[in-house]
Amino acid sequence: MIVEYNRNATVAALELDQNELLASLHAAWRREFSGEPEVFFAPGRVNLLGAHLDYNEGFVLPAAVDRGTFVLARPREDRRVRLHSLDREPSLELDLDSLLYTQAHGWANYVKGVLAAAAAESPGVDLLFGGNLPIGAGLSSSASILVATAAAVNHYIHKKRSTAELVHWCHGAEVHFVGVRCGIMDHYASAFGRSDHLIYLDCRSQTHREVPFRSDAAAIVVCDTTKRRELSDGKFNDRVRECGEAVAAFNREGVRATALRDLSRADLEANITKIDPLLYRRALHVVTEIERTRAGVDALRRGDFIQFGENLRQSHRSCRDYYEVSSPELDALADAANATKGTFGARLTGAGFGGCCVAVVDRAELDRFCSEVPALYKKKTGLSPRLHIFKPSFGARRVAGDL
Numbered sequence: 439m440i441v442e443y444n445r446n447a448t449v450a451a452l453e454l455d456q457n458e459l460l461a462s463l464h465a466a467w468r469r470e471f472s473g474e475p476e477v478f479f480a481p482g483r484v485n486l487l488g489a490h491l492d493y494n495e496g497f498v499l500p501a502a503v504d505r506g507t508f509v510l511a512r513p514r515e516d517r518r519v520r521l522h523s524l525d526r527e528p529s530l531e532l533d534l535d536s537l538l539y540t541q542a543h544g545w546a547n548y549v550k551g552v553l554a555a556a557a558a559e560s561p562g563v564d565l566l567f568g569g570n571l572p573i574g575a576g577l578s579s580s581a582s583i584l585v586a587t588a589a590a591v592n593h594y595i596h597k598k599r600s601t602a603e604l605v606h607w608c609h610g611a612e613v614h615f616v617g618v619r620c621g622i623m624d625h626y627a628s629a630f631g632r633s634d635h636l637i638y639l640d641c642r643s644q645t646h647r648e649v650p651f652r653s654d655a656a657a658i659v660v661c662d663t664t665k666r667r668e669l670s671d672g673k674f675n676d677r678v679r680e681c682g683e684a685v686a687a688f689n690r691e692g693v694r695a696t697a698l699r700d701l702s703r704a705d706l707e708a709n710i711t712k713i714d715p716l717l718y719r720r721a722l723h724v725v726t727e728i729e730r731t732r733a734g735v736d737a738l739r740r741g742d743f744i745q746f747g748e749n750l751r752q753s754h755r756s757c758r759d760y761y762e763v764s765s766p767e768l769d770a771l772a773d774a775a776n777a778t779k780g781t782f783g784a785r786l787t788g789a790g791f792g793g794c795c796v797a798v799v800d801r802a803e804l805d806r807f808c809s810e811v812p813a814l815y816k817k818k819t820g821l822s823p824r825l826h827i828f829k830p831s832f833g834a835r836r837v838a839g840d841l
């Protein structure tokens with residue numbers, strides 16, 4: 439199935455989509471709550487280069503996408519919190535001062551994590567959520583829930599927090615409250631995204647530069663395998679642990695490194711026989727992926743989409759062979775995209791183990807891509823992919839107002 443395929447209709451369709459979503463949210467608000475809410479939005483993200491580099495203190499290159507999570511919010515005076523979602527269970531009523539992680543609460547744990555971190559200064563609040571991102575597809579619907587919640591709460595504490603502080607708030611909630619040892623990229627891109635730009639983020643200094651992306655020349659197509667990740671958080675946390683073990687192993691050989699980012703090619707070459715092969719493969723991916731991300735940014739700045747695409751292709755191979763986060767479906771979809779004329783490059787994106795590939799496609803060949811790639815993928819796997827064409831977009835904001 440192809441979603442938003444008609445290029446000329448894309449913008450109008452999305453606007454309609456958002457207006458309909460907002461109308462449903464306002465109707466649900468009137469049923470569940472009272473008074474006039476304010477509306478906040480935070481987008482999902484897609485990462486172009488820099489796979490699994492954020493928690494290794496490396497460099498990543500995401501864009502905020504033009505879909506995400508809306509939250510309607512209204513403060514309360516009694517320190518109670520009421521949470522509803524248009525499309526997710528459960529609805530909850532809780533006390534702001536005793537918010538605890540509860541596995542059965544699913545999505546609401548993300549909201550609780552942000553509220554718990556701000557409880558000392560925040561009022562009680564009614565919150566109603568609704569989104570238009572595919573869930574579990576690797577576009578970080580969870581970060582968009584976190585950042586939308588943080589944007590709402592920040593509004594009620596008189597914007598005391600900077601955007602960078604909101605990012606830390608959300609990251610802390612995901613790591614310490616929800617228990618996923620993710621890096622900072624998803625929250626950062628959702629908060630700092632900029633229209634028609636990629637965010638080149640140094641995850642150690644936590645500063646970024648904006649890299650123009652010429653959407654008139656190339657399209658970012660997210661290709662969903664429709665195969666959801668299994669045990670993803672467990673496997674994701676395994677990779678984080680392995681990287682820590684790799685740093686320790688290199689230190690034992692006399693290399694001074696606090697994160698895999700600190701290793702050089704020479705460190706790798708000098709220690710090839712001394713480091714456990716699995717840990718070595720993880721380190722090799724990180725060192726070469728940092729090089730690819732830098733090279734990709736340089737290529738984009740020159741307007742060289744061919745070289746940029748080549749970096750994506752190599753990134754997929756490294757994710758598959760060295761970091762081992764691919765799956766048969768991701769390989770089939772990346773291969774189908776990379777074999778199609780007009781694809782500059784494609785690779786798995788997000789955590790991997792299922793979910794999506796991202797392809798950068800020549801605008802003039804988009805029609806071919808949208809008909810040939812699903813056919814090739816279906817032939818190989820029997821599955822029909824979903825294609826989403828995204829434009830890099832603005833980060834979190836109050837709707838009809840600034841963040």
Ligand code: GLA
Nearest residue numbers: 489490491620621623788789
């Ligand atoms: C997940 C995590 C991110 C990042 C990516 C891999 O999406 O949430 O922090 O590590 O995987 O690049």
